[in-house]
Amino acid sequence: MDASLVTEYASTLLRNKPWLAAALLAFGTFSVARMLYQTLSVLLQIFVLPGKNLQKFGARKGAWAVITGATDGIGKEFALQLARAGFNILLVARNKDLLSETAAEIESKYKVQTATHSIDFAKADETEYASFSSAVEGRDIGVLVNNVGKSHAMPVYFIDTPKDEVKDIVSINVNATLRVTYAVLPGMVQRKRGLILNIGSFAGSVASPMLATYSGTKAFLSTFSDALGEEVKKDNVIVEHVNTYFVVSKLSKIRKASVMIPNPAPFVRSVLSKIGLACGAGYSGRPNTSTPFWSHGLLDYLITFVGIPSLFISYTHGLHKSIRKRALKKAEREAKAQ
Numbered sequence: 001m002d003a004s005l006v007t008e009y010a011s012t013l014l015r016n017k018p019w020l021a022a023a024l025l026a027f028g029t030f031s032v033a034r035m036l037y038q039t040l041s042v043l044l045q046i047f048v049l050p051g052k053n054l055q056k057f058g059a060r061k062g063a064w065a066v067i068t069g070a071t072d073g074i075g076k077e078f079a080l081q082l083a084r085a086g087f088n089i090l091l092v093a094r095n096k097d098l099l100s101e102t103a104a105e106i107e108s109k110y111k112v113q114t115a116t117h118s119i120d121f122a123k124a125d126e127t128e129y130a131s132f133s134s135a136v137e138g139r140d141i142g143v144l145v146n147n148v149g150k151s152h153a154m155p156v157y158f159i160d161t162p163k164d165e166v167k168d169i170v171s172i173n174v175n176a177t178l179r180v181t182y183a184v185l186p187g188m189v190q191r192k193r194g195l196i197l198n199i200g201s202f203a204g205s206v207a208s209p210m211l212a213t214y215s216g217t218k219a220f221l222s223t224f225s226d227a228l229g230e231e232v233k234k235d236n237v238i239v240e241h242v243n244t245y246f247v248v249s250k251l252s253k254i255r256k257a258s259v260m261i262p263n264p265a266p267f268v269r270s271v272l273s274k275i276g277l278a279c280g281a282g283y284s285g286r287p288n289t290s291t292p293f294w295s296h297g298l299l300d301y302l303i304t305f306v307g308i309p310s311l312f313i314s315y316t317h318g319l320h321k322s323i324r325k326r327a328l329k330k331a332e333r334e335a336k337a338q
């Protein structure tokens with residue numbers, strides 16, 4: 001149909017039906033006001049407002065923080081910063097030497113107690129989860145950081161992904177979160193106080209082709225956190241799904257920080273200073289998700305504001321194809337050099 005005909009038809013309709021014009025004007029005003037309010041609230045949360053005080057969860061009152069994947073990267077930084085905030089720290093990872101080293105580092109820096117528990121979440125069976133439950137039993141746990149996570153060795157199409165890689169990613173990202181939370185949550189509910197941080201990824205909110213299994217497990221964390229958060233709100237337990245873009249670490253294989261890719265220290269500082277605020281996730285209305293690091297928050301806001309997920313999915317697909325190409329070339333070079 002001719003555009004001028006459409007315009008003429010619409011203006012005749014609005015002239016003859018003033019109630020329709022008023023309804024459209026009201027709807028438009030509401031939409032613009034809502035957009036402005038949400039945008040302002042995202043900016044205030046990212047740059048101005050403080051989050052909940054960690055003392056609410058038992059800091060400096062003898063409470064413990066349990067961190068999985070606590071000997072490196074983001075998890076180690078959570079352990080250090082929560083110790084500085086005044087929590088005793090239970091470190092959980094596989095390597096016993098690294099666990100002892102990290103515990104000693106924390107005790108040398110802060111006046112808190114530490115304990116360690118070694119477990120391989122890729123292989124843990126009922127006996128090992130029972131032993132983990134014993135390690136947390138009887139402790140006043142104020143904070144749980146479900147941080148441990150595994151991604152693919154390199155971007156790969158799902159049909160070419162080794163079966164063991166798929167199994168390990170699900171065991172670590174999904175089962176470990178469920179089982180560890182299952183062990184810690186009853187005490188929090190009983191004490192009517194607790195904070196559970198589930199460390200997610202942008203790969204969970206923007207589907208990531210060639211990391212399909214990882215992406216799916218991170219999406220699980222978002223939905224799980226929303227459901228569990230609503231269940232335990234009445235018990236004064238906060239469940240927060242922490243959405244993050246890249247952070248410098250062994251897992252990301254990125255060694256140099258930039259505006260978009262922080263080191264673990266500033267990233268964790270942003271998480272712990274914004275507890276209870278959605279920050280960049282505020283525009284999308286996911287009730288228990290927070291995107292606290294400033295540049296990640298702005299990106300999350302932008303992705304939701306633009307609102308064309310297929311655009312970001314196909315961009316990610318292209319990016320992962322080129323990362324795979326480079327990773328394969330590097331592997332080839334390394335094999336030749338041996």
Ligand SMILES: NC(=O)c1ccc[n+]([C@@H]2O[C@H](COP(=O)([O-])OP(=O)(O)OC[C@H]3O[C@@H](n4cnc5c(N)ncnc54)[C@H](OP(=O)(O)O)[C@@H]3O)[C@@H](O)[C@H]2O)c1
Nearest residue numbers: 069071072073074094095120121149201246247249251252
């Ligand atoms: N870095 C990023 O760019 C990024 C982006 C988005 C999301 N995330 C998420 O952030 C979380 C932390 O990632 P990160 O980059 O800090 O990882 P990282 O630097 O590779 O650290 C991994 C930690 O987990 C432990 N770990 C690994 N496999 C384990 C297993 N099977 N059982 C028990 N512990 C295990 C490691 O110690 P041991 O080897 O001694 O066990 C280490 O303490 C993950 O959930 C990840 O998905 C990271």
